[in-house]
Amino acid sequence: MANVFVPDDIDFALYEQETDAQQKVREAAVWVQELIDRIKNPARTPQAFMPWRKTMGLLQFRPGEVTLWGGANGNGKSLVTGQVALSLCGQGERVAIASFEMKPIKTLERMGRQWSGTNPAHPAYAGSELGLKALIDTYEQFKEWTGDKLWLYDQQGTVTAKQVCAVIRYAAKELKVTHFVVDSLMKCVAGEDDYNGQKLFVDELTAIARDHQIHIHLIHHIKKPASEDHKPNKYDMKGSGAVTDQVDNVVIVWRNKPKERKREEGLLTDEANFKEPDCLLICDKQRNGEWEGSIGLWFEKDSQQFVAALGDEPLTLYCPPEAY
Numbered sequence: 001m002a003n004v005f006v007p008d009d010i011d012f013a014l015y016e017q018e019t020d021a022q023q024k025v026r027e028a029a030v031w032v033q034e035l036i037d038r039i040k041n042p043a044r045t046p047q048a049f050m051p052w053r054k055t056m057g058l059l060q061f062r063p064g065e066v067t068l069w070g071g072a073n074g075n076g077k078s079l080v081t082g083q084v085a086l087s088l089c090g091q092g093e094r095v096a097i098a099s100f101e102m103k104p105i106k107t108l109e110r111m112g113r114q115w116s117g118t119n120p121a122h123p124a125y126a127g128s129e130l131g132l133k134a135l136i137d138t139y140e141q142f143k144e145w146t147g148d149k150l151w152l153y154d155q156q157g158t159v160t161a162k163q164v165c166a167v168i169r170y171a172a173k174e175l176k177v178t179h180f181v182v183d184s185l186m187k188c189v190a191g192e193d194d195y196n197g198q199k200l201f202v203d204e205l206t207a208i209a210r211d212h213q214i215h216i217h218l219i220h221h222i223k224k225p226a227s228e229d230h231k232p233n234k235y236d237m238k239g240s241g242a243v244t245d246q247v248d249n250v251v252i253v254w255r256n257k258p259k260e261r262k263r264e265e266g267l268l269t270d271e272a273n274f275k276e277p278d279c280l281l282i283c284d285k286q287r288n289g290e291w292e293g294s295i296g297l298w299f300e301k302d303s304q305q306f307v308a309a310l311g312d313e314p315l316t317l318y319c320p321p322e323a324y
């Protein structure tokens with residue numbers, strides 16, 4: 001299974017130093033030369049995208065940037081970012097996840113379902129020797145596939161911002177990780193009203209991302225909305241407003257509870273089920289990209305995946321999206 005690294009095994013103190021001051025003032029000609037070089041040699045830099053073909057080209061997870069993933073409790077932030085992480089691995093990226101809310105085994109249980117596209121607890125497998133063998137084979141493949149692609153940091157509860165930054169530096173330097181997922185911001189600071197702590201932490205994350213040329217995905221909660229019908233935006237984030245100012249991208253995961261209510265009440269028509277997504281990814285900021293907007297997704301329960309249209313098969317996450 002994926003590599004798990006724990007605080008007891010590694011001396012993270014070695015990675016606690018502040019980011020070195022960078023040489024900040026340089027003549028513009030240095031960068032103009034870089035533009036000339038790019039024109040002369042427009043070699044395509046590797047790009048990291050979201051897993052769905054319909055999202056290709058809309059939002060990129062660029063090296064040196066931080067993406068803030070926001071949403072209310074239970075709205076699917078961990079599931080979406082887990083699926084994105086698997087897809088990034090499929091695109092050749094090396095990903096580490098530090099969830100201070102969920103144990104690695106639980107994170108991997110969900111990601112295993114997403115990767116295999118199936119629910120191992122499905123009654124179809126029960127009592128079937130062939131079914132059991134197929135499942136074990138699939139999970140053996142999952143284990144092998146994750147080997148040089150996926151790492152999980154094993155520590156739950158509250159940590160200090162300094163510790164988290166050290167873990168990310170370690171992962172970038174020693175494990176050559178290119179994407180780091182932190183779940184979630186509030187576990188890394190003193191509290192919801194610790195505005196300065198939040199600002200300093202996110203500032204440090206942007207510096208680490210830039211210095212190590214990795215992408216950091218930071219999960220964050222929104223303030224309790226007045227109604228679940230409200231589609232949040234970047235101003236609904238908990239804590240300091242500076243957080244959204246500092247990050248490069250903001251994506252909000254909104255679960256369509258009004259649709260779920262209609263279904264429970266027997267009022268959801270086939271047409272509405274087809275037209276209305278189960279989840280919206282609302283991109284409310286993309287500093288270095290032109291697109292902002294919403295992406296509708298449907299929840300596929302067995303695989304715990306989000307798919308692009310009602311009835312779509314789960315995605316093959318071990319391939320890059322263009323291969324689907």
Ligand SMILES: Nc1ncnc2c1ncn2[C@@H]1O[C@H](COP(=O)(O)OP(=O)(O)OP(=O)(O)O)[C@@H](O)[C@H]1O
Pocket residue numbers: 071072073074075076077078079080101255256278279299
């Ligand atoms: N759009 C959806 N439709 C149906 N079920 C959903 C949807 N989104 C999430 N869920 C369910 O909600 C559960 C919680 O999802 P998840 O843990 O990803 O939320 P979260 O936003 O990370 O929550 P928290 O903020 O509490 O960590 C999932 O196990 C899934 O079953």
